[in-house]
Amino acid sequence: MRRGTWASHPLLTAPGHPEVVRAADLEEIGVPRRTISRRCAAGGPWQSLLPGIVLTNNGEPSDEHRGRAALLHGRAGAVLTGTYALRCHGLERLPGKDVVHVLIPASRDVADVGFVRVERTNRLPRPHLKAGLPMAPVPRAVVDTVRRLTNVDEAQAVMAEAVQRRFCTPEMLADELGRGRTAGTAMPRRALAPLLAGARSVAEADAWRVWRRSGLPAGRWNVPIHDAQGGYIATPDFWCDEIALAWEIDSFLHHTSLDDHRATVARNARYVAAGIVVLQTLPSRLRTEPDKVVAELRAAFRTAQARPRPHVLAA
CATH class of the missing domain: 3.40.960.10 (VSR Endonuclease)
Structure with a gap:
């Protein structure tokens, strides 16, 4: 397929097109592999966000670009969680923003790569759509965040903001902690105890x-x-x-x-x-x-x- 044909394909030109696409999908519409590599090279009009995933501009990737790339890496049914999801829900007092945490079915074998942390789970949550992207509900995203923290103040701050701003209740967080894996929950349970008693900060x-x-x-x-x-x-x-x-x-x-x-x-x-x-x-x-x-x-x-x-x- 000549460039004039694939360059006008809706995948690349439709209003609101995602800009983040699989290299395999580009090949399907006729973009030669060598063209993809050349356009993603330094100084080119595209860039490689993750192996096999392309951003069709050369500007600084946005949070949305990173989220879409993580979902493409996780494949169908993947759900964003952790600090990325909490930020999209509207929480503000969050640790770090370099990692995008994505949940995938336990039967799927997908590894961490780049800025993406992949977690396999038998409890894939029903997602909430934010800007068209599937996000874990707040209680799940909070627990997925705090059980990876080592600082009790950071964990408490995340949980306290979620409760104080009425995104969820302490009881919802306790329930979520009780449903998931026990690894990494000892510190969050200690941090949650004052919130269950009524503290809000x-x-x-x-x-x-x-x-x-x-x-x-x-x-x-x-x-x-x-x-x-x-x-x-x-x-x-x-x-x-x-x-x-x-x-x-x-x-x-x-x-x-x-x-x-x-x-x-x-x-x-x-x-x-x-x-x-x-x-x-x-x-x-x-x-x-x-x-x-x-x-x-x-x-x-x-x-x-x-x-x-x-x-x-x-x-």
């Missing part, structure tokens, strides 16, 4: 550990508090309902704007007006001075315990 997870260390009665995380007339007071990071004690993990970053500072001052005024004892702690101190924070918690608890409990209600 790495700082709150640190606070959860410090509170447990204090030996004080259990409480609740992120629960709205109202006065006797039903007026909203605040939603403390941690609430000990037995004695109406609020614990706020207030970071400097949260108070960098005047509006944030005003909101915190107003919140604390509502606590005082309602008779609630509130302790504020910087997130950094949960790790650098845990013993001092424990002592402060116990002192605040004694103070709250010594006065009559105000008539406030937790939702």
Whole structure:
């Protein structure tokens, strides 16, 4: 087939054509193998993304190009997962972006190559389409991400964002961890424990550990508090309902704007007006001075315990 014929083929010219194609498909429409090699050589109009997979332009490959190449490498039925899928779902606090993780049926023999990590599985998820590409659902993509991490803070941050932004619940993550292989799940299970208890961030997870260390009665995380007339007071990071004690993990970053500072001052005024004892702690101190924070918690608890409990209600 002459160049004039294959050059106008819909695979290369149709509006919205994928740009990422198999070399074998190019040969099928008549592009000679030597032409493919020449056009993919340095300075040519195309480039080789992976063995046997061609990007039909010579610009910087986009994330979409890399995702399409990974799917072509995994072949029919492949599903994108891990950080690539989470980014496409809209999550932001993610580690690295160099690897594209793709799931394939366990019966298929496809190896890792280039930027593609291939995982064979008997539990291929029903995909969600994002920009026309099949993605694992958020709980599966989160678990596929965190069980390959070695840093508990990174794992906790990924899970916390998914929960805090309501992409999934902690229980959905726990269920997904329970369904898959056990290898690599010990650390994610530890990281998930504070989220199952109600924590919604790495700082709150640190606070959860410090509170447990204090030996004080259990409480609740992120629960709205109202006065006797039903007026909203605040939603403390941690609430000990037995004695109406609020614990706020207030970071400097949260108070960098005047509006944030005003909101915190107003919140604390509502606590005082309602008779609630509130302790504020910087997130950094949960790790650098845990013993001092424990002592402060116990002192605040004694103070709250010594006065009559105000008539406030937790939702």
